[in-house]
Amino acid sequence: MEDNNILKFDNLGVWKSEEMVLDNFNMAIAGSESLLLISSTNKGVLSSILSLDIDDDLKMDGKMEYRGKELLKNIKNIKRYSDKDKNLMKVSETLKEIFVIQRESYKIMDKTLTLGEQIIDFIPYNARVRMLNAVLRREMISSKDVELLISNYEKYPDKEDYVRFWSTEYGVVNKTNDIYHILQGNENKTDKLKELLIFQKTGIDLPNIVELRDFYKYVTGLNTNTENKKSQEEYDKLMKEKKRFAFFKLALKLNRKGIEDILTRELKRYMLEYLKFMGFSNDESILNVYPSTDSEILIKHLFLAILIFSDAKLLVFECSKNIEKFLGSVNLLRKTYGFGVICISEDAYVLKTIPGLFDYVKVIYSGKTVEDAPVDQFTKEQLHPYSKSLMSGKKNITGSYSEGCVYYKNCRYSMAICKNNTPDMINFNEKRNVACFIYGNKNF
Ligand code: SF4
Structure with missing residues (x-):
């Protein structure tokens, strides 16, 4: 994989209630790569580590x-912000x-709120800045x-x-097809x-948008590098902005709904267009549903649209x-x-469902990595007996962490x-x- 890694694990060991659940975990991923982690057990442990929503009973080393910045030491700081609903926002702002x-x-x-009424609360501030910048570009578009x-x-x-x-x-996602056809x-x-783009200008109050955008920028600055000591220059700038805002x-405290109204309207327009692109209806009523298991797939798609911004x-x-x-939309x-x-x-069923979505696959059995490979090589031939069993569609057999090969009993x-x-x-x-x-060993 490339050197420009976003996330990297070196010999990570994880214990849950004193029991080893992940051993010697190594992984590095850059922003353009796509990895499928197949884990027979402890899938939840892996996702909680990757989302930094780490339980108190998990102990880690490595x-x-x-x-390139060590996270384990700061995990408690990040976790402080990670209580349920705040986790998504804070992870997005911290990492x-x-x-x-x-x-x-x-x-x-x-x-108690519909998706349309609350989706704005899940948009990280940096995404809000980009969204409002798109509105500004649309309103000021030139030849x-x-x-x-x-x-x-x-x-x-x-x-x-x-x-x-x-x-x-440029905040004209609703005109994507028209623009494409003209081009x-x-x-x-x-x-x-x-002619098409001039009619997309709405004549909204630009100074208000600039003020709201700059405020979100300021909040983004507050939330980043909180653990690093700021230079005098950065500190002075922050104080100046603090006064300004x-x-x-x-x-905003008194009239959040009114002030953020422009953003909410833009957001809905944008969300509906992306939902249409991902094969949903783009009728506004689609957002008038309440969060439940029935709306889970829709919610996942809404988050995917937020990711873009x-x-x-x-x-x-x-x-x-x-x-x-959802996998199709990710692809x-x-x-x-x-x-x-x-x-x-x-x-491993996702490898067959959406071919081409993943570049690499890593197979973990009872906390131990047993195989990793580029997907094209892996789908042609699996090396580890457990990988073979996975790809032949056999029922997922689990084992427990023990002496010897973890897969020995099966x-x-x-x-x-x-x-x-x-x-x-x-x-x-x-x-x-x-x-x-079967493939040899360093020590034998
Ligand atoms: S039990 Fe032996 S042959 Fe089977 S996976 Fe483990 S090391 Fe390989």
Whole structure:
């Protein structure tokens, strides 16, 4: 994998209530890569570590780094903010480039409010800044922007993706198809685009948008690097901004709904367009439902739309039943926006459901990594007996952490050596590793 890793684990060991649940876990992922973690047990432990929603009874050692910065030491600080509904927001703000979609997202929402009424509360401040910047671009669009759109369109290999990206950045996501069709044509592109885009301006009060955008920027600054000592310059800037926004903060407290109304309207428009793109209805009534298991897939898609506006480069989520549609949407958006993915699953069915979504697969059995490989090699041939069993669709057999090979009791290829000796992870080829005595061992 690339060197430019967002998240990296070095020999991470995890104990839950004194019992080892993850041993010698190594993983590194860059923002453009996509990894499937298959874990027969402790899937929940892995997702809670990756979402930094870590239970008090979990003890860890080894290294866990975010952009080269050690996290284990700061985990308590992060956890302080991680109580249920606040977790998503705080993880997004603390680890800006990691966006977590919870397994049961509906549980972190207010059951007395519809999705439309509360979705704004789940938008990280950096995403709000980008969203309002898009509104400002739309309101101030110029001939130069149109000319740039046309010339860049000619250069981009995937033109549909480029237009979707551009219309998102210019707050005209509802006109993506129209823009694309004009660009595909040969006549009067510039005039047609100007005419279309000029009518998207709503004439809203720009100074108010700028004030709201700058306030969110200020809050984003407060929430980042809280553990680092600020330089005098940074501190002075912060104090100046604090003064500037003191009144605005009070006004927001008294009339949050009114002040954030522009953002809420823009957000709904944007959400509905993305829902349409992901195969849902774009009728506003779709957001008039309450959070429940029935709306779980819809909620996951809403979070996926939020991810696009966040600075996130890595999406983390856990596989659950009936998640195919969501996986399809992840695949679709990943192509346009190029974010990385870590998906935690208890089986390998997703490899067959959405071919091409994952680059790498890592198989964990009873807390031990038994195989990792590029997906194309893995789907052709699995090395570890447990991986073979997974891919043949056999029922997920679990074991417990013990001496010898963790898979010994269930392995049809087991040998005498496997009973009391643990196979090391060895290189099978340049990109594949496996822990099984069939392929040799460092010590034997
Ligand atoms: S080390 Fe032995 S028991 Fe373990 S998977 Fe390989 S053959 Fe089976």
